[in-house]
Amino acid sequence: MGRWMHTIRMGCKSLTLHPMRSALTILGIFIGVASVIWLLAIGEGISREAQRQIEQLGADTIIVRSVKPPVEVTVDRRGPTPYGLKRAEYERIVETVPTIKSAIPIREIRRQFRYRSRLVDGRLVGCTPEYADVNKLVVARGRFLEETDILKKQDVCVLAARVAERLFPLEDPIGKRIYISEHTDFYQVVGVLEPRNPTAAIGGSLSAQDYSGDVYIPISTMRQRIGDIVVTRGSGTFEGEILELNQITLRVHEVKDVLATAELVQDMLRSHDKLNDVAVVVPLELLEQARTMRLMFMVFMGLIAAISLVVGGIGIMNIMLATVTERTREIGIRRALGARRSDIVRQFLVETVALSVLGGLGGILAGYACPYAVELLRWLLETYAPKTIESLPVVVRNVKPTVLVWSIPLAFGISVLIGVAFGLYPAVRAARMDPIEALRRQ
Amino acid sequence: MTIAARCVDLKKDYVLKGETVHALRGVSFEVPEGDYVAIMGPSGSGKSTLLNLLGCLDRPTAGALFLGEDDVSTMTDDELSWIRATRIGFVFQSYNLIPQLTVVENIEVPLYYQGRLRASDRERCRQLAAMVGLGDRLRHRPAQLSGGQQQRVAIARSLVNDPFFILADEPTGNLDSQTTEEILALFERLNDDGKTIIMVTHEDEVARHTKRIIRLRDGMIQSDAPNTQRKHAGTSYWSMAGAAREGVRHG
Numbered sequence A: 001m002g003r004w005m006h007t008i009r010m011g012c013k014s015l016t017l018h019p020m021r022s023a024l025t026i027l028g029i030f031i032g033v034a035s036v037i038w039l040l041a042i043g044e045g046i047s048r049e050a051q052r053q054i055e056q057l058g059a060d061t062i063i064v065r066s067v068k069p070p071v072e073v074t075v076d077r078r079g080p081t082p083y084g085l086k087r088a089e090y091e092r093i094v095e096t097v098p099t100i101k102s103a104i105p106i107r108e109i110r111r112q113f114r115y116r117s118r119l120v121d122g123r124l125v126g127c128t129p130e131y132a133d134v135n136k137l138v139v140a141r142g143r144f145l146e147e148t149d150i151l152k153k154q155d156v157c158v159l160a161a162r163v164a165e166r167l168f169p170l171e172d173p174i175g176k177r178i179y180i181s182e183h184t185d186f187y188q189v190v191g192v193l194e195p196r197n198p199t200a201a202i203g204g205s206l207s208a209q210d211y212s213g214d215v216y217i218p219i220s221t222m223r224q225r226i227g228d229i230v231v232t233r234g235s236g237t238f239e240g241e242i243l244e245l246n247q248i249t250l251r252v253h254e255v256k257d258v259l260a261t262a263e264l265v266q267d268m269l270r271s272h273d274k275l276n277d278v279a280v281v282v283p284l285e286l287l288e289q290a291r292t293m294r295l296m297f298m299v300f301m302g303l304i305a306a307i308s309l310v311v312g313g314i315g316i317m318n319i320m321l322a323t324v325t326e327r328t329r330e331i332g333i334r335r336a337l338g339a340r341r342s343d344i345v346r347q348f349l350v351e352t353v354a355l356s357v358l359g360g361l362g363g364i365l366a367g368y369a370c371p372y373a374v375e376l377l378r379w380l381l382e383t384y385a386p387k388t389i390e391s392l393p394v395v396v397r398n399v400k401p402t403v404l405v406w407s408i409p410l411a412f413g414i415s416v417l418i419g420v421a422f423g424l425y426p427a428v429r430a431a432r433m434d435p436i437e438a439l440r441r442q
Numbered sequence B: 001m002t003i004a005a006r007c008v009d010l011k012k013d014y015v016l017k018g019e020t021v022h023a024l025r026g027v028s029f030e031v032p033e034g035d036y037v038a039i040m041g042p043s044g045s046g047k048s049t050l051l052n053l054l055g056c057l058d059r060p061t062a063g064a065l066f067l068g069e070d071d072v073s074t075m076t077d078d079e080l081s082w083i084r085a086t087r088i089g090f091v092f093q094s095y096n097l098i099p100q101l102t103v104v105e106n107i108e109v110p111l112y113y114q115g116r117l118r119a120s121d122r123e124r125c126r127q128l129a130a131m132v133g134l135g136d137r138l139r140h141r142p143a144q145l146s147g148g149q150q151q152r153v154a155i156a157r158s159l160v161n162d163p164f165f166i167l168a169d170e171p172t173g174n175l176d177s178q179t180t181e182e183i184l185a186l187f188e189r190l191n192d193d194g195k196t197i198i199m200v201t202h203e204d205e206v207a208r209h210t211k212r213i214i215r216l217r218d219g220m221i222q223s224d225a226p227n228t229q230r231k232h233a234g235t236s237y238w239s240m241a242g243a244a245r246e247g248v249r250h251g
């Protein structure tokens, strides 16, 4: 034990012979280890965020969405032709598929909302009461839509947080009437929601959802008052579309039935295959995809990190070979004074391991700084380049790097291992030298 | 009388590109404890080769070499390392101190390879440093010392493991005449205290201080005789005043 302590002390002394050289060697390992931890932390953060997003959609849900085909297909000489999900299909699915617990028909249109002189752009969503539950909407004041609203086709609406804030900066919105542009009828506000984080886009079939600008009304009211034909006035053009439902959100009784139910539903919608105007999205499937993605991501990141560590290791080896050559005479002296070959090996190994461990410890500290560094970067971007941050995908924008606990011992172990692996050859070469030859070297 | 080292028909061949060089062609002699031997001879006569064998840095091609009771000619590399660590003290022409270590640390090195390094050994290293006149330079590094001072550190180091004998290969080769005298005075004092010293030298002036002179020629002993005109080094150099004087000169 004392022998080791002495070797370590002497090793550290030798490293101070060339402080700059030692520092640069340490830097190589430092970067390697820090990058292992950073890559793993950011990868974990992103995949957690993605997983959270998908989980919010619910593992027991199936989302059936209308997908707008290219304009050439839906618009002929006489005007737009209908596409997408039909109410009849909704009825049939609800009636014939036994595993379904609940189904929400949804219709979404972009509209402008008005209260007195204030105007807000947003999304008018026709839906049923379950919508709030499935989409994790929380009522702040008042209530969400109720069954009777649907049955009686009431003229009521529920406002998302931002809409309420914009239209009613000073007043209590409950009980007030808001107007929807291009329509003369009004809707009475019965509830206001808490703010909700937007969800990310998933694949090509499910776009990102930003709930903050929504106004919810009963789907039955929407059909009666607005109908299926929607004309959007662009700059000098009219764009019309005929669509009964944008989406049907299905929930099954038991998660194990999700995939089979989705298949059944898909079969029932075969008639859409030609136009390809309906997509079935299963969050559970996405969740599983996300898990495999995460694994692949980890492997990929690990590979990159491993490469950077090997580069660091080669740096160490390079330096140690130079050191051994430079200190040939010292090796000769030590051998003459009684050092065995193994003593020489140990001496040089201790030096390389000391270098790599110092680099590793520094790298671990830097690794722990990762979440703070990302937070700082996000703050800088938000302050000085808000445009840039808005253009980032939600998952990246919201990422919280998570330093994996096991990555710390892993990084440390790897750095020790690198020190031993890349230090062994120079050390053995030093020990193999003939002491007489070594002493003769100037 | 105890024998410190005994060579029996010692031979050493070097094979270089298929050609064999007979560096030693059968050398036999004994060095009793307390002897002070000079090995002399022209360049290439095999002096360094012999010294390397005596120092267990190399193994003979044939013949036997006894250090104390043990034949070291057939020992393994690790065993030879152990012999070097415990029984042999080296003094080199070019001092061969380890540059990054201080004076005391340099003196400690052989103990470290003996596997023992205790507080009492630390103290002993300090005493040895003081004995060679460097008690006030313990924390200095070799580069901060003069040649003579470095060689004195090397001598202290060669003594630390209490060896069977001290091997010195032209220990004064790099020193001026006055410093040479000082080193020789130190050797003489050590020999007076009972240390066995074997020294390779070119210079008759240096060899005159020893008790016995072995002359080599072409790898064989040409003559081996006691030194009848032994010259004693002046002890006055070796006062503290002498050490101080040198300190001023090089400091």
Ligand SMILES: Nc1ncnc2c1ncn2[C@@H]1O[C@H](COP(=O)(O)OP(=O)(O)OP(=O)(O)O)[C@@H](O)[C@H]1O
Pocket (backbone or CB within 6 Å): B014, B015, B016, B021, B022, B023, B041, B042, B043, B044, B045, B046, B047, B048, B049, B050
């Ligand atoms: N490693 C070696 N390989 C081949 N030949 C060697 C080796 N070492 C020494 N020799 C040869 O052995 C002979 C004796 O060499 P050695 O070094 O012992 O001479 P020396 O008496 O010490 O000479 P010098 O006074 O010049 O130091 C020389 O001919 C030399 O060329």
Ligand SMILES: [Mg+2]
Pocket (backbone or CB within 6 Å): B047, B048, B049
């Ligand atoms: Mg020689």
